[in-house]
């Protein structure tokens with residue numbers, strides 16, 4: 001089956017098919033607008049300038065705008081007061097008042113003019129009615145000449161009874177000067193802000209670049225095979241450092257996985273090579289030295305057994321890889337755990353008896369959970385097999401399960417040889433076998449599979465010494481606990497829904513073969 | 519039995535064909551899916567042994583689905599190097615009757631092929647009584663007697679004996695028992711089956727002069743009158 005061979009390695013090595021992609025700097029001149037750092041910098045500058053514009057608009061509005069509104073208000077107040085004088089004393093009183101006001105006006109900014117219906121001047125400090133002013137509801141900005149001086153003024157016209165017309169205004173020359181000054185200032189400010197913004201942008205860009213360059217340089221080095229490289233930290237603990245730390249953590253994990261892969265492939269090379277070498281030696285030896293047919297036959301039979309062992313190891317490795325890849329999650333269904341354990345206890349109690357042991361299935365409330373039935377069977381079978389294998393006659397093996405605190409705990413407890421703390425930590429590594437178990441049959445993959453099944457279900461495998469208080473006997477033996485999350489299980493579907501949809505096309509033979517089982 | 523063997527690997531095909539012929543069967547061979555399909559639809563066989571992966575455009579599953587689509591009910595044993603649980607399920611769903619992963623022991627293949635061929639033949643309505651020599655099993659009252667003497671069996675022992683009696687005269691492998699009696703499809707690490715068979719022997723054979731359950735070296739067990 002050559003077509004299956006390539007996928008094999010991928011499945012054996014977790015995370016197989018690690019692909020590398022060249023990480024190269026793009027930074028060629030033509031790509032400059034596609035540079036993320038430049039884009040970021042430009043956005044930064046734009047935001048900076050926009051906020052400056054908003055700020056300066058506010059200053060403009062607050063100074064020039066305020067002055068304009070004050071002039072308007074002063075003109076209106078003046079006009080109002082004058083109209084009252086008119087009502088009180090008619091034209092003479094009005095002219096008088098204007099004269100007074102002009103005399104008191106130290107700023108020399110007030111402008112008044114009263115003209116008669118024919119346009120002749122009655123009072124005020126303007127020589128004649130300005131031609132532009134015709135309407136009385138809007139203010140006018142105009143240049144007026146007064147005492148031989150021209151100046152900018154804002155004026156408003158008011159109609160008086162008898163065809164008289166009143167003009168009230170303010171000289172706004174100083175305001176215009178202020179306006180020009182402010183405009184100059186703001187222009188300079190805009191230039192300076194833009195300059196600052198742009199240089200800030202370039203600072204941002206170079207920071208960004210430095211970070212990206214560090215990451216790119218590190219990943220490129222790793223892609224080239226130097227797995228020891230890490231992204232340098234600036235030490236300030238900023239966001240860049242945090243990104244760098246995350247990347248470094250990821251690299252650490254990858255390095256650990258790679259170590260694992262290397263270790264597994266070394267183990268595979270060793271643990272498969274040994275029986276293959278043994279089988280080969282047997283066959284070669286038989287072909288060279290076998291004196292009789294029976295000797296030859298025996299050698300061949302033993303070589304076949306060795307190769308069967310190789311196959312079993314392969315199958316276990318593939319099964320573990322299959323589980324680790326999460327491919328089995330699609331087979332999840334509601335599992336009656338208590339029944340499953342009862343059946344396994346029944347299967348293994350005969351074996352236990354054969355070894356002079358007692359296998360106790362401790363009673364408990366029925367438990368149902370969501371999982372892969374076959375994988376759970378295999379996992380518990382592996383634990384029972386170990387418990388029986390590493391116990392001595394007269395001892396007891398206990399199997400129990402309980403749901404509490406959101407988890408289901410499947411416990412296999414024995415009184416056998418137990419494990420050293422250092423061994424416990426390594427027990428679920430592939431091919432690990434403690435020194436003391438060298439002469440018991442096995443390949444060291446049983447607990448790896450249990451561990452994989454636990455992880456598939458989002459749980460874990462806990463190995464530890466048996467608590468002395470629980471068995472009554474001195475603390476010896478091993479307690480293996482398969483901790484699985486107690487996922488809420490929906491009520492059992494109606495019987496007709498439980499039948500697989502394909503049941504209709506089962507052949508009668510198959511239905512019968514299944515009925516032999518249950 | 520007349521058996522059709524569709525397998526592209528020449529070593530495996532030659533070895534299996536030779537073994538089947540030695541066991542007294544007639545074997546027709548095909549080394550690709552197209553020829554295999556042609557033979558399967560044009561002639562009649564007792565059993566088909568079908569490799570899952572075949573060259574020539576028609577693979578094993580495709581072939582199987584095609585003949586099942588034509589209401590051909592010949593028992594099919596699928597051979598495959600794909601050992602994943604899902605692959606097995608896919609094979610059975612497509613209409614396969616049994617599934618054996620490569621590499622396999624020939625004795626396992628032979629036992630399964632003979633069980634399949636026999637099952638297809640012996641389908642003459644539901645049986646209520648199984649008899650082998652002086653051993654009787656009543657499937658309705660669930661009573662077992664040997665030489666008129668009642669034997670008490672645990673439920674699982676009853677099922678194990680029933681399986682052996684239904685396959686009387688045939689080799690039954692440990693895996694077949696694990697699958698057929700316990701419905702387990704995993705590797706039990708140790709030969710737990712041997713222990714259960716030996717317990718059954720204590721009850722069925724021990725008290726009587728002749729043994730009915732025999733161990734077949736390198737293969738499994740056989741219940742037979744001798």
Ligand SMILES: Nc1ncnc2c1ncn2[C@@H]1O[C@H](COP(=O)(O)OP(=O)(O)O)[C@@H](O)[C@H]1O
Nearest residue numbers: 386390418433434437442443444445446447478
């Ligand atoms: N119940 C136990 N008591 C003592 N040691 C155990 C037990 N279970 C496992 N171990 C130790 O852990 C090792 C790994 O177990 P496992 O993966 O099942 O491999 P195997 O059973 O093939 O040796 C065993 O070889 C043994 O040293």
Ligand SMILES: [Mg+2]
Nearest residue numbers: 386442446447
């Ligand atoms: Mg083990």
